[in-house]
Amino acid sequence: MTLLAEYGDDAKLLAGGQSLVPMLALRLAYPSALIDLSAVDGLDYIRRDNAHVAIGAMTRERAAERSDVVRESVPxxxxxxxxxxxxxxxxxxxxxxxxxxxxxSAEIPAVAVALDAEMVARSIARGQRTISAADFFQGFFTTSLEAxxxxxxxxxxxxxxxxxxxxEEATRRHGDFAMVGAAAAVRTEGGRIADGRVVLIGVSDTPVRHAEAEAVLAGAEPTTEAFEASGALAADSVTPPSDLHGTSAYRKQLVRVLVRRALAKAAHRSLEAR
Ligand SMILES: Cc1cc2nc3c(=O)[nH]c(=O)nc-3n(C[C@H](O)[C@H](O)[C@H](O)COP(=O)(O)OP(=O)(O)OC[C@H]3O[C@@H](n4cnc5c(N)ncnc54)[C@H](O)[C@@H]3O)c2cc1C
Structure with a gap:
């Protein structure tokens, strides 16, 4: 934190380097200083209390993937x-x-938005503050973190x-970033949907949570018709970009299909768990 306060905008924090190093190689970023977070103790942990699972920023993605706590508590x-x-x-x-x-197009931001996660930021000047995931992701490669x-x-x-x-995702090849992805979480009670969450990736400059696509699920029976209606609402309200991987219209169609599939799978799993 002291080094960050000293260098501010001129510095870049280096975590796993999986995005930053390619950006340095392509000269898309040219900071005057790199601050290696792997030298900072105490940022690598997964802890659960009654209401939350707290994950330290330097926890490797693979460690979270293999964690029983994450599988059971943040599925x-x-x-x-x-x-x-x-x-x-x-x-x-x-x-x-x-x-x-x-x-x-990243998955972790979408999960954070879908679940109303909290992001904890720290600086020398302001100490510690908590930012809701909904406010944290502000645009392409832009968050509400200060320099x-x-x-x-x-x-x-x-x-x-x-x-x-x-x-659910559509990718050209295994391991590619998704062209479009849909995250869904569904909780059923008494055979009806008590809580349904829908978040899209690859369609805008941030993950997109869909109030309308969620509202149509509230209290509904978990039927194909309900999931189709939710997918159609989500598709109608986004204007995804066109690029060499697919047109905007193709991506909208992916939204429709992936939301329906994700909701159907999530609802099925909820009903099985009951
Ligand atoms: C071939 C390839 C395929 C990939 N596919 C996917 C994919 O399908 N989905 C996906 O989500 N990701 C994908 N990634 C990206 C991967 O998940 C990265 O690990 C991740 O985006 C960045 O994490 P990192 O720890 O490597 O961060 P770094 O690359 O070290 O840093 C990334 C940026 O975040 C900043 N930063 C890092 N840590 C902090 C911190 N604690 N506080 C403030 N700023 C910080 C850095 O300064 C930098 O600007 C892929 C990467 C590659 C190379």
């Missing part, structure tokens, strides 16, 4: 992990690095019993 995060690149990348890449990098702040912890609410989750 959507466990579901997302194997979708990130390849094992070699997850062995180095960190939970905090992925969140701070704020790639709109002298480091992300030190992500705090995920423990999943309520009977919650089913799914993360």
């Amino acid at each position: 959507l995060l466990a579901e997302a992990m194997p979708l990130i690149g390849h094992i070699a990348i997850r062995n180095r890449g960190t939970i905090g690095g992925s969140a701070a990098h704020s790639d709109p 002298d702040e480091a992300l030190v912890e992500l705090r995920f609410p423990v999943a309520q019993p009977g919650t089913g989750v799914a993360f």
Whole structure:
């Protein structure tokens, strides 16, 4: 933190290096100083209390993927992990690095937004503050962290019993960033949907949580029609970019299909858990 306060905007924090090093190699970033977070003790942990699972920013993605605590208490995060690149990348890449990098196609930011996670930031000047995931991701590779702040912890609410989750993606090749992805968490009660969450990646400059696509699920029976209606609402309200991998119209169609699939899988898992 002291070095960050000293160098501020001129410095870059180096976590797993899986995004920063390629950016340095391509001259997309040219900081005057690199501050290696692996030299900082106490940022690598996964801890559970009654209501939250706290994950230190320097926890490797692979460690979270293999954690029983994450699988049992934050199942959507466990579901997302194997979708990130390849094992070699997850062995180095960190939970905090992925969140701070704020790639709109990344899985960890989507999980944080879907679950109303809290991001804990620290600086010499302001001490510690907590930012909701909804406010943290501000745009392409942009977060609400100040230049002298480091992300030190992500705090995920423990999943309520009977919650089913799914993360569906369309990628050209195994390990690629998703063209479009849909994260879903569904909790059923008495055969109806008590809570349904839908978050998209790859369609805008941040992960997109869909109030309308969620509202149509509230109190509904977990039927194909309900999931289709939710997928259609999500698709209608986004304007994804076109690029060499696919047109905007193709991505909208992916949204429709992936939301339906993710919700169906999540609801099925919720009903099975009951
Ligand atoms: C081939 C390949 C495929 C990939 N596929 C995917 C994928 O499918 N999905 C996906 O989500 N990711 C993917 N990634 C990215 C991977 O998940 C990265 O590990 C992650 O985005 C960045 O984490 P890191 O620890 O490596 O951070 P770094 O690369 O070290 O840092 C990334 C940025 O975050 C900043 N930063 C890091 N830690 C902190 C902190 N604690 N506080 C404040 N700022 C910080 C750095 O200064 C830098 O600007 C892929 C990477 C590669 C190389």
